[in-house]
Amino acid sequence: MLTYGYLLTKIYFGLYSKGRPLPSIHRLSQLLGVSTVTVQGALKMLQRGKYISGSELGRTVIYDQEAKNGLPAGILAREEVLRDIYQGFALILPPIFYDGFRRCDEKDLDRLEKILEKGASFCDEAVTAFLAYLINKLRNPLILDLYHDISLYSYPTHIARCAADIGHWRDNYERLWAVLKEMVSLARREDFTALRSLLERTYFDYDPEYASHPLSDSFNSPYRWGKPRLCNLAAAEIIRSVDNGGYPIGTLLPSAAALSANLGYTLITTRRALSLLNGFGVTKSLNGRGSLVLGADEGRLRVKWHEPSVRKNILSYLQAIQMLAVTGRSVAESVFPHIKAGSFEAAKRDIQEAAASGCHTAATAAIAVCLRLIIGGSPYSSTKEVYGHLRELAVWGYPLSYIPPYPELESFVEMLLRGIEERSGKSFSDGLEGLCRTIFYSSREKMVSVGIAEAGRLELL
Incomplete structure (x- = not known):
């Protein structure tokens, strides 16, 4: 449905104009980060709605933008939902983009510049491809899936807001182009402090209304990441x-x-x-x-290490730990002041009990306690959704608890406990990042040792 909404919106607002051929199924699959089967399903829905015509050899837009009669119900998200997503993902996406830039070599930076050389009428697609390229450098399909999912979810409403002034919309993207080129230049010079600052500033400057609008304390977003089995x-x-x-x-x-x-x-x-x-x-x-x-x-x-379902779940666990290692500091430091005082004592006790077990699951149990605090304290429903999903995935590291050696956790547990006792967000986030990095390296080594070679492709800087 998200893919259908994306394509329908492009057609409805004339970004894919009447008489124009659509990109190929393969190209749309790459651009949107979905399977070709998903793209084919969306195209069939568009054909049934008489928005496009054609066959497997090519499809053409037949919808007349002059005869608009309103987008179908359910395509546009509520404004408050997108404000929550925009503000919540400010804690998640900039650290991921920064990590992607840090992994780029000269050839990658050349490729990023070429992506931005596309014509102005495709400027939004160029930006999407540029950012997806950065995320791909982390080699983590979980993170890439989240990026594409949230992009598809928010795109129709974003375009609908811009439709009243397409000229302003194009100007906005062209300014963003210039900033992205400046980011590439900073990465070439290895001025990563300036790069990180520019990334964070650009994220908030892109849509000031969404970035600054206050949210209701009782707001609960309907956005859900993926469909859990x-x-x-x-x-x-x-x-x-x-x-x-x-x-x-x-x-x-x-x-x-x-x-x-x-x-x-x-x-x-x-x-x-x-x-x-x-x-x-x-x-x-x-x-x-x-x-x-x-x-x-x-x-x-x-343990059936070579069974597809087992491998897939354990890999999802490692991907979740990598994502926490990349984003956890930003999220924890921001959310920590919002955590209710009554939550800290129970968390302190649970972290101490987890550490006392002295095995692989001690680290993941301590991480789960930290995530519980973050989820309970976050003012953003979107952050709760993403970190709740990561917490669910963390349990799939359980079989690794059978394999020694067990990681050394004492110093990071001390940081967490000191952060809780002193109400120090920095100490707490230091401990969480240290735990995530330690368990990541320990888990990756164990997974490779039992034949899950794909785990070796994931890295932390």
Whole structure:
């Protein structure tokens, strides 16, 4: 639906004018960061709506912009939603773009300049491609998916706001072009302090109304990042209970029917979750008896490291940790003053308990506590959504807890606790960043050691 909304908006406002051929399916797939199947589905919807005509060999716009009769319901987002997204993502996107610039060599910087050489009528696409190129340098599909998802979600409303004054819109993008070229120049000179400052300033200057408009305290954005697989969520809840001692090692889990009732998922979803847990070495199925919770020695031997679902989930975990390492400082420092005083004591206790366990899961458990504080304290619904999603993904590092050595956490735990005790956002964010970086390197090494070679492509600066 997001891809359809993007293309429909371009056609409706004349950016893809009548008689003009649309970009190829492959080109749209690259530009929008979606599969060719998704693009094909959107094109079929546009053909049914008589906006375009053609076949697999090429499609042409047939919609007459002079005969506008309003965009279909649901295409445009509410203004308050986009203000929340704009302000919340100011904590997430600039650090990611900065990290991308830091990874660029001279050839990459040449490529970025060539992207900006496209004609003025395609200036928004050039900017999208420019920023996506930077994100691609992190080699993290999770981050790229978030960028494209939020871009597609906000694009129709953004264009609708600009439509009243297309000339101003083009001028705005041309000014942005000049700033992006200046960023490339700063990266060539390795003046990264100035580059970071310019990135942050440009983000807020791009849309001052969205950047400065106050939000309602009770606002809850309908924006959701992706569609979670329910069996994954059910499996994650069971893993957390195992890790917390709710389901002790050597005991049987409740029956699938009982788990289904307790967790609130359908029976088939719960059974799929139990199958996933068997692949992760968390449990093993005993015929006629149920699922036995495994300890580290047997669990490690039973992890199906080469099974696609296991590899995919563990890679998602590492991608989430990388994203937290890149953005966590910015988010934590900004949100920390908004955290309610009553939340700190429980967090302090939980971090101390996590650290005392002395294994791989201690770090991810401590990170989860930090994310709980951030999610609870953030004034931005969009930040809650993104960090809530990352917290869900963090549980998939569980099988790595079977593999020594375990990372040294003491100094970072001390920073977190000092930050909580002294109400110091800097100390807290230092500790969170240190934890994320430590667990990232430890996890990556373990994943490569068990044959998940893709993990080796992810890096931190």
